Amino acid sequence: xxxIRINGAEHALPxxxxxxxxxxxxxxxxxxxxxIGCNQGACGACTVLADGERILSCLAxxxxxxxxxxxxxxxxxxxxxxxxxxxxxIEHDGFQCGYCTPGQLCSAIGMAAELRRGxxxxxxxxxxxxxxxxxxxxxxERMSGNLCRCGAHNGIIAAINAQLAAAGLEAP
Amino acid sequence: xTPFTYARAQDxxxxxxxxxxxxxxxxxxxxxxxxxxxETVERPAALVDVTGLSAAIEACPDGSILIGAAAKNTAxxxxxxxxxxxxxxSRAIVAGASAQIRNMATxxxxxxxxxxxxxxxxxxxxxxxxxxxxQGCDAIGGFNRMHAVLxxxxxxxxxHPSDMCVAxxxxxxxxxxxxxxxxxxxxxxxxxxxxxxxxxxxxxLAPGELITAIELPALAFATRSAYRKVRDRASYAxxxxxxxxxxxxxxxxxxDVRLALGGVAHKPWRAWKAEGALKGQPANAxxxxxxxxxxxxxxxxxxxxxxxxxLAQSTMVAVLQGLSAKEKQP
Numbered sequence: 001x002x003x004i005r006i007n008g009a010e011h012a013l014p015x016x017x018x019x020x021x022x023x024x025x026x027x028x029x030x031x032x033x034x035x036i037g038c039n040q041g042a043c044g045a046c047t048v049l050a051d052g053e054r055i056l057s058c059l060a061x062x063x064x065x066x067x068x069x070x071x072x073x074x075x076x077x078x079x080x081x082x083x084x085x086x087x088x089x090i091e092h093d094g095f096q097c098g099y100c101t102p103g104q105l106c107s108a109i110g111m112a113a114e115l116r117r118g119x120x121x122x123x124x125x126x127x128x129x130x131x132x133x134x135x136x137x138x139x140x141e142r143m144s145g146n147l148c149r150c151g152a153h154n155g156i157i158a159a160i161n162a163q164l165a166a167a168g169l170e171a172p
Numbered sequence: 173x174t175p176f177t178y179a180r181a182q183d184x185x186x187x188x189x190x191x192x193x194x195x196x197x198x199x200x201x202x203x204x205x206x207x208x209x210x211e212t213v214e215r216p217a218a219l220v221d222v223t224g225l226s227a228a229i230e231a232c233p234d235g236s237i238l239i240g241a242a243a244k245n246t247a248x249x250x251x252x253x254x255x256x257x258x259x260x261x262s263r264a265i266v267a268g269a270s271a272q273i274r275n276m277a278t279x280x281x282x283x284x285x286x287x288x289x290x291x292x293x294x295x296x297x298x299x300x301x302x303x304x305x306x307q308g309c310d311a312i313g314g315f316n317r318m319h320a321v322l323x324x325x326x327x328x329x330x331x332h333p334s335d336m337c338v339a340x341x342x343x344x345x346x347x348x349x350x351x352x353x354x355x356x357x358x359x360x361x362x363x364x365x366x367x368x369x370x371x372x373x374x375x376x377l378a379p380g381e382l383i384t385a386i387e388l389p390a391l392a393f394a395t396r397s398a399y400r401k402v403r404d405r406a407s408y409a410x411x412x413x414x415x416x417x418x419x420x421x422x423x424x425x426x427x428d429v430r431l432a433l434g435g436v437a438h439k440p441w442r443a444w445k446a447e448g449a450l451k452g453q454p455a456n457a458x459x460x461x462x463x464x465x466x467x468x469x470x471x472x473x474x475x476x477x478x479x480x481x482x483l484a485q486s487t488m489v490a491v492l493q494g495l496s497a498k499e500k501q502p
Contacts, residue, residue: 017178017219020206040207041273053246053275059206060276063178064199064221111271119250122266122407127255144407145270 002066006031007075013063021065022046022057025072033073033102037147044146047103047110048072054110056145073102076109085109085163092159096150104146108160111142115169134164173209180221184350184384187222191380192352194218198382200281201244203273208286213295213303222382223278229254235390241280241348241383245336246271248279258388260397260416261339267401268335270408280383283337283347283363284375287330287438288410289319301327302371316474318410321481322437328371329474331435332364333410338434339399341442342416345388351381360386364439371438393420393428396498400491401434402483411435413484415491421455429492433467436484443467446488455496457489464488 002013006029014024022039025031025048037045039058046058049071057072076083085105088094095101115134120127123141132138139157148156177194181187190196196218199205208214226240231253239248248254249265265274291298291310299308311319311329319329337360345360363375377383397418403409414434420427429450431443446463453459464485471481 017176018173039210041203044270044272047272054272055276056203056272059201059203059273061178061199061202061206064202064223066180107272110275114246114271117250119246120255120262120266121271122263124266127259127262141407142271145272 002063004062004065004067005069007071008069013066017061017063019062020058021048021060021062021070024062025057025070031072031074035099035102037100037103042147043100043103044107045100045103047107047146049106049110052110052113054107071106073105076105083109084166085159088159088163088166089156092162093152093155094159095148095152095155100146100148100150104143104148104156107143107146108156108163111139111160112164112167112169114142115164134161134169136161139164174212174215176209176216177218178221179218180224182224184225184382187220187225187382188350188352188380190220191218191382195379196220198222198280200242200278200284201273201276202281203269203277204281204285208293211293211295213293222280226385227278231257235392237388239279239386239388241278241385243279245269245274245277245279245282248336249274256395258339258343258391258394258397260342260394260399260418261336261388263397263399264335264339264401264414264416267399267411267414279336279386282334283340283360283383283386284377285334286374288333289330290315292330302330302367302374305370305372311474313475315476317476318412318435319474319477320437321471321473321477321484322433322441322468323366323439324437324472324474325367325369325371327369328367328438330367330371330438332437332439334440335399335401335411335414335434337364337440338414338432339416340386340388341440342397342418342430342432343388343391343394344430345386347383348385348387349377349381350384351378355384357387360440361442367438374438391418391430394418394430396420396495397430398491398495400487402487413480413487415484415487417488417491417495419455419492419495421496424454424456426450426453426455426459431467431488431492433484433488436471436480443488445469450492455492457493460489460492461485
């Protein structure tokens, strides 16, 4: 039986290929932390990690991710502890209503991995640079796929920068 | 979404065989097709998932690069050889969509993505010749600020939304195809069609034909290249106008130049006229302005997008000036 790994546990994939990864998480597995916003790839609220890469679960058919390892917001913390980035969001007022927050958190974790690999962004000056410093503008650009209608972006970017610095990726 | 069957192809032969069985649509990362299926603009009876096909990016010793059609947009943008040999391609990719979408979207799918014309998407409320041939076009005379000014027809004024394809058009990329009757290749500039009387026919692909790879021929002066995208917000928005350019200047004279425009036509628009006008001319603002004016001479504005004609010209001039200023530096 085709399966998918969600937060470390194997699950059978739905028989109907129309089921999006987002609906599979929320409606089939009752993991309601991943949020449904626009359902058309414009807002980022449904962002999850697939083998560590940030993707939009609303535009993903669950069957396409057979055998892959998906991490949703429920899989970030360990042993009842918040992920350090979750703690940073609290300390830096990185949310108001909280609806976009699970997507922001998963997106930021995927973004940190992209920065470490040296993936360039639209605002990266030097494409030949071996490493990219996570400046305010870099982080803002890289997080542009996650909207926050409360306007908590400044707190979100501050929380992410604090976490990147704590993880050894210093802002210049 | 209407019901469909789903099969995952192991390789190109398998994909073509599976597609022939059920008149299937190929599925890449899904970032456009799944959205269109949810809107019931697309209603395929069968999907063949081609994300398992070659995603290899091969930097060849002759300076060319071969990119498997299943390579993700992010993988191309970050590849060391792409950044070194064809920086405008990396620039164009990271100017498009969001990081999440670039992580999902394949190169083959990017080429075949469909217009974001809102009338095309508005399945129940608007007329669209692309969605329902012969129905009429509500974009003409409607809200057409985002629409095309070059190569339009009375049937369709939609734009091709890709950023990546604009860079590929400038670079003279070759699209490798495989179908039931063998393999062939086509310049990217000949893959997409202008709308004419049949805007529903967007490419020259035969039914069931599959994009297997994109080839970037060696182009030494592409190391000095740029992609500039003008849009309504600083990030994560489709282009009003975009320009991909590479230029080779020697002793103040344009020896060679590549130019393509995005956001202005039904296909990535290679600016052949401007290129022809520039070769052998002094690399200065006057030449650039004259070439840009020539390229846009046949532009036809709609009720709300006339600004694109001037914007495309001034963006071309600005990009060329920026690149030739770099040329003068040691």
